[in-house]
Amino acid sequence: MFLHRKETIRPVNVGEPDARFGQFLLEQFGGATGELTAALQYWVQSFHVENAAIRDMLQDIAIEEFNHLEMVGKMIAQHTSKMDQTKVYEAPLFAMKGIGPHFVDSHGSCWTAAYINEGGNVVRDLRANIAAEAGARQTYEALIKRTDDPGTIEALTHLLTREITHANMFMKALDAMGKLDDPYFGNIEPDETVSIVFNLSQGEDSRGPWNKAPFEYIADPGPQGEIPPPPVNPDDEQAKVKGTKAA
Amino acid sequence: MFLHRKETIRPVNVGEPDARFGQFLLEQFGGATGELTAALQYWVQSFHVENAAIRDMLQDIAIEEFNHLEMVGKMIAQHTSKMDQTKVYEAPLFAMKGIGPHFVDSHGSCWTAAYINEGGNVVRDLRANIAAEAGARQTYEALIKRTDDPGTIEALTHLLTREITHANMFMKALDAMGKLDDPYFGNIEPDETVSIVFNLSQGEDSRGPWNKAPFEYIADPGPQGEIPPPPVNPDDEQAKVKGTKAA
Amino acid sequence: MFLHRKETIRPVNVGEPDARFGQFLLEQFGGATGELTAALQYWVQSFHVENAAIRDMLQDIAIEEFNHLEMVGKMIAQHTSKMDQTKVYEAPLFAMKGIGPHFVDSHGSCWTAAYINEGGNVVRDLRANIAAEAGARQTYEALIKRTDDPGTIEALTHLLTREITHANMFMKALDAMGKLDDPYFGNIEPDETVSIVFNLSQGEDSRGPWNKAPFEYIADPGPQGEIPPPPVNPDDEQAKVKGTKAA
Amino acid sequence: MFLHRKETIRPVNVGEPDARFGQFLLEQFGGATGELTAALQYWVQSFHVENAAIRDMLQDIAIEEFNHLEMVGKMIAQHTSKMDQTKVYEAPLFAMKGIGPHFVDSHGSCWTAAYINEGGNVVRDLRANIAAEAGARQTYEALIKRTDDPGTIEALTHLLTREITHANMFMKALDAMGKLDDPYFGNIEPDETVSIVFNLSQGEDSRGPWNKAPFEYIADPGPQGEIPPPPVNPDDEQAKVKGTKAA
């Protein structure tokens, strides 16, 4: 059950209203990496995740994201509170749709549930959430760099901070399942190619931990599965992918 | 530069065509978790990722995903090759749009770039990719469970396997940057709340590695940032989040 | 500030799970007339509506809609709890995306903020809300007619009931502004055509309170504003539209 | 049957072309509140509304909205007729897509039928139409305030005027059915909670005609339907919602 109190979870005090910056802020209200995406993604996962402890975590964080959505909305409302003095061509979105937040991104595209990534398995859900937090953090950094208003910076920095906290929590939960550094999950056994890496984009090739042993590197792969004998790393022992059943 | 040969990277041999299952397969051709999403996401990242080795990895995997898209397309073409004998109401999508693959999901929704998650930072990109692989693997498992055709199962199992391989590669790359288990990245310092966890959804509360010490647990948070003294875990030392500058 | 308790605002007790009906229920979770649309529409209005009392009403109802969204989600989770025994072709959406609710409608289309109608003026907002309630009520009636499960019917009837209550509240608020039966609002004076009605679709023409006096009925209108002398209702006094400044 | 004459229903005479303002005008050509939405919404309703008189009204107004769409298109064509002299960055949409109108909004988002609200019941349809008219009127006001061109203002004022006329007609039709101030319609009886109002957003609470008697006000509602005894308004007689069967 949702309950609401008419104060934000943390104060929002915009100094000088800047409707143009308000339009940028829409990115975190109705944009792909925004708080609506996070809130709805974590919350909808809580309906199908079976583990009660993980479900509790998802709900705690989802509700916090709703609170962050409210903070971003408040910031937009404050930044558009003096639209009469704003040159209209600098914030056309609010001139057309009215002041305050709307569920569109900074370019006026409607929010869509296609932004949400969830379903079927808790490991998949938690990985999706770590990705969502990374996207949100990235946009907050972009926003912070484009304003000089101390109140706005303080609020955005808090929001960025919390994304790090949430990412940390999701990582801890994945780690508790042994799935933070194990690519495998679910019920289907991988086939014999699980350790092979194909060099399909040739030129300026690089080698690193992601395509060196224990991975088996195919330098010049061909079609129809006719995998040529690996021309490199002849001494590699049989590649093993940590965490797969084959390992 | 893209080059193409008229054989698939691995054989696709569907036994008995089943247009109804072909419609399910669209999920991995033009759906959210499908191969088009993966191919375009990794490839577009390669244009802005500065590290040449990571860029090479992204391009190698992107090209493989294009090859998987081709395999899925081939499977759909084979499954719809006997549409005349199919009861039309069992595969209405192909009856209306024609046989073979289309860039829609199994419910006929057009593929949209809103499915793609990328931009601005390589750590964010790699986390998005691990999430994408998890989603793709999940859908392949769902598909494998819904067919009895050995050729289809073999091909789908290969595709599922490769998602595990790619996830493994992305994890190895993140780990090489020290970012597989560190939530922090980018240039903005988090604020003082980075270790706090709010119990915003109350009832059936659980505690686990994601909200125990070193996290500071606020059992009954209130609005406006008036954080009450933590009623639990009084002995916890100052919480530290691994990898943040504060740590 | 949003707070949450792990019980629904009203119990949800589905009897026999029916995943196929669960797919229909998605219409009110991630569909056009669903609870997400209502919750977000009223809540986003509260950021720009200046009147504190109306704002309070919008927030009260918005939070209730979030609670209804939770109830619908719970119903879907219960209806999909025995998917293993369900013939997969009867509920393909859950087979592909996993059990439980998702932010798509009953045909798998992602929820979009294009469903939301709001902005710029409280009268416009309240009219949009009465329309939203009518759409939601209509879909609940369609759902109730398509299930025999008593627990499902009881919950859906409650949700339908509350839409009537909300519509009533919005009507009362509009009426308090004198705008329930007055088409006029805002700052722009209408021109001299405000009482004219054009018979642009001819054949089987009907007359009623919407095109009789005081409306001026143009039976055979032509282009370029060359309005012919009205051939009917010659005795009508000068038409007056209640509530316009011209009146 | 549609017929067409090559003159607009009313003259459109733009003075000085302003491609930048032309881009704003797209909001009423291919935007959410635009004439295409209105024309298609009312017209599609006419296919399922059973009452012939209401159907005639819907068709008359729908055709007028097509005529308004034509007027807006003409205005955009005139405003973009001197694109060569326009600084391209001031109207990038026309620079990319060509001069004249397109079915996108002022921010370049494609028109979508998700804007349309209709179906299943004439009361629902008419309420949706009153909301559509309010949205259109609001956008016309925003446009009128952002241009100094007398010809443009005259045409926009006419279009705004007609939205008021249409809203008036829809209200008269609803009133003739007794549904302008009655929230109830359709075949399902509401349950016993129809007169209850929940104070779910607490703080700065207000009371007004929408949550005073005959409404029953629950000041501090809890989950699971355990409705506490109402702490306020003890003298209120049993709440009655006008127009419900219970009344």
Next chain:
Amino acid sequence: MFLHRKETIRPVNVGEPDARFGQFLLEQFGGATGELTAALQYWVQSFHVENAAIRDMLQDIAIEEFNHLEMVGKMIAQHTSKMDQTKVYEAPLFAMKGIGPHFVDSHGSCWTAAYINEGGNVVRDLRANIAAEAGARQTYEALIKRTDDPGTIEALTHLLTREITHANMFMKALDAMGKLDDPYFGNIEPDETVSIVFNLSQGEDSRGPWNKAPFEYIADPGPQGEIPPPPVNPDDEQAKVKGTKAA
């Protein structure tokens, strides 16, 4: 100026209502290849096409497409007129959204202006229209093959016929400009590669009028524009592309 009469341009007489087939018919009401796409595409072109005769043709055909949209809508209304006797799972879309047409395709996806192809040049527009007619014809063929109702077949055959007529008209107009078989149009001169054809997909290669002389065939193209000497067709005279300025 649009005018309307309450009879369809041609009679629509559905025999036995079949709501399931009605759902298929939506493809031509609110689908990609449907009449709305055609009507709006041709009509919006008429605002920017400068040639008055072509503009007249576009408007004549656009109005006919509106009339066809009306016919398709009528067919859907007749096919859904006995929904009470229909098993609801056979036509879930109408069960959820109400009987009669809606602006969605046969899978419930909302119509979007992204289906429209137009802008900037009359040659481009006419080519887009020939493509649109071909898509519409294709879907009508698919529909005709899936019904036994004589009245439905007759109406659909008429609609298919008219698409052929329109395609013929657009071809005649293009031919009158000399652009039916000339790929070139507009103001930019092509570069020296205009006659070259790259064999980028290798294996099972074929030659035909599209890659034989006068085209210059590059059998094994490489990156960075280092075009190797053509290994085939050494006797070909200098390739010439009809209609280019270079020719």
Next chain:
Amino acid sequence: MFLHRKETIRPVNVGEPDARFGQFLLEQFGGATGELTAALQYWVQSFHVENAAIRDMLQDIAIEEFNHLEMVGKMIAQHTSKMDQTKVYEAPLFAMKGIGPHFVDSHGSCWTAAYINEGGNVVRDLRANIAAEAGARQTYEALIKRTDDPGTIEALTHLLTREITHANMFMKALDAMGKLDDPYFGNIEPDETVSIVFNLSQGEDSRGPWNKAPFEYIADPGPQGEIPPPPVNPDDEQAKVKGTKAA
């Protein structure tokens, strides 16, 4: 099978980076007329086109379009390589989403498969492709006119050139089937109205090869198929539409 080499098919050498122009270039990366649309449209057709030679052509051109997508992406990457020196409000899309290409158009709308036109018949597919090439050519012309950078102009001119080449190839293929100037294709016979042209938009009427004999011109058509005797062109012999079976 897709293979890749880390050089573009032709060099891309942007001179002075201009992030604002980079945003325009997105139109051909993630926009309606862009290279992704072309690449995916032709390639997906190759799965259902039965004629091996046409299939080979489609694949050759599809792969070239992937290469052009890579060139456009490279141009955008180069144009956004000095974002730090760019005034942020001049290229807000990259400021929010990061430098380099993204699968959105120049106004930030996500690419959607609704842009693709294909299915069911090779004639329909080839006509769709000629239309796609015309749209791409048109946008390249718009782009070339809006930059002064020689390297950018050279690359864009090459891309424009290749669209002409592809259009030429598609025309040659259609011509080889006898379908370049024949509107008819498929299996359904048109009805008796195939040569009739309706003058549905009246005023400033024009006559041309598209509505003169052998077309039968109905100057004043009425509803319900009651076609009046043609008042003009009494001497026209029976109209014939070239290429129809009736001819």
